[in-house]
Amino acid sequence: QKEVEQNSGPLSVPEGAIASLNCTYSDRVSQSFFWYRQYSGKSPELIMSIYSNGDKEDGRFTAQLNKASQYVSLLIRDSQPSDSATYLCAVTSYNTDKLIFGTGTRLQVFP
Amino acid sequence: DGGITQSPKYLFRKEGQNVTLSCEQNLNHDAMYWYRQDPGQGLRLIYYSQIVNDFQKGDIAEGYSVSREKKESFPLTVTSAQKNPTAFYLCASRDDGGHQPQHFGDGTRLSIL
Numbered sequence: 343q344k345e346v347e348q349n350s351g352p353l354s355v356p357e358g359a360i361a362s363l364n365c366t367y368s369d370r371v372s373q374s375f376f377w378y379r380q381y382s383g384k385s386p387e388l389i390m391s392i393y394s395n396g397d398k399e400d401g402r403f404t405a406q407l408n409k410a411s412q413y414v415s416l417l418i419r420d421s422q423p424s425d426s427a428t429y430l431c432a433v434t435s436y437n438t439d440k441l442i443f444g445t446g447t448r449l450q451v452f453p
Numbered sequence: 454d455g456g457i458t459q460s461p462k463y464l465f466r467k468e469g470q471n472v473t474l475s476c477e478q479n480l481n482h483d484a485m486y487w488y489r490q491d492p493g494q495g496l497r498l499i500y501y502s503q504i505v506n507d508f509q510k511g512d513i514a515e516g517y518s519v520s521r522e523k524k525e526s527f528p529l530t531v532t533s534a535q536k537n538p539t540a541f542y543l544c545a546s547r548d549d550g551g552h553q554p555q556h557f558g559d560g561t562r563l564s565i566l
Contacts, residue, residue, distance in 0.1 A: 350493075374552045385543055385557040386496070393552050430495065432555075439484055439503055439547070440511070441555055443495040 345369060346433050348444035355451055361418040363447050365431030368412065375407055375414045378430040380446065386430055390416060421451045456480065457558035459544050465566045466531065466538055474529045474561045476544035484547040485527035486555060489513060489540045496543065502527055531563065539564050 347366045355361045363377075374393055378386035392398045392405040392414065404417040414433075418425055428446040457478045466472045476485065484503045488496040498511030502521040516535025521527050527546075531538045541562050545555040 346495075374554075376554050385560045388554050388556065391552070391554050439501065440498060441486075441496075445493070445495040 345442045346431055346444040348429075348431050348447045350445060351448040352450045353447055355421050355449070357421060357423060357451055357453050359421050359451075361421045361425065361449055361451070363416040363418075363429050363431075363449065365414045365416075365433075365444055366412055367414070367431075367433045367442075369433065369435055369442075370409075370412065372409075372412075372433045372435050374434045375405070376432040376434075376441070377403075377405060377414075377416045378432060379425075380428045380430055382427075418449075421449075423451050423453055425449060426451050457544060457546055457556060459542075459558035459561050461561060462559065464561055464563045466563060467566050469533045471530055471532050472538075472563070474531070474542055474544075474563070476527045476529065476558060477525055478527075478544075478546045478558075479525060480546055480548070480556070481524070482546035482548050483524070484549070485521070486545040486547070487511075487517075487519065487527070487529045488543040488545065490543060491540050499529065499542075 377390040379389050380386045390405040392407045398405045402419045406415045428448045430446045431444040432441045460475045486501040487499040500519040502508035518530045543560045544558045547555045
């Protein structure tokens with residue numbers, strides 16, 4: 343079983359819709375959860391972090407964490423074509439300094 | 454501006470050659486990391502360093518070496534022992550603290566001639 347799993351996609355949504363990206367992880371003691379956006383040929387860029395159960399909102403982005411279900415998600419409201427990218431989920435444990443990355447979900451937002 | 458600088462942007466390696474990728478940061482971060490990304494894959498950890506003069510192997514350290522002589526610098530050498538070096542190499546750094554994220558440089562794309 344992979345430590346961090348994401349559906350590779352592509353996830354296609356129309357402009358203005360809500361895009362929902364999901365991630366599951368296997369380490370029950372994981373403490374910190376991050377979403378990175380990676381445009382083709384570029385490096386990952388941090389867009390959201392979440393540490394506690396529940397929702398965290400930042401502009402059009404909402405991260406949701408459910409530690410009991412070992413599940414973290416990213417919602418993008420009012421999706422724009424510029425949101426088209428690969429979204430990487432990353433998870434770390436409190437007692438390590440390492441991030442474990444999923445393979446990413448490719449999002450396509452069409453006009 | 455504060456940030457992480459990787460150089461060169463593109464690098465070509467000949468058979469039997471060692472090449473060194475540079476990573477410099479002016480964020481005063483203690484921890485630095487090297488990742489490898491292959492097409493359609495996630496990031497895999499090569500080496501990381503939490504403090505000057507100390508570093509640890511990641512998941513795919515074979516064929517690579519690093520040094521951490523200065524806080525700002527964490528160069529990665531891809532040795533001739535790495536038989537499949539073609540990939541996108543990413544350097545990251547992180548501030549101290551339990552929930553701090555990693556931030557990435559722009560990457561170096563390495564290819565075999």
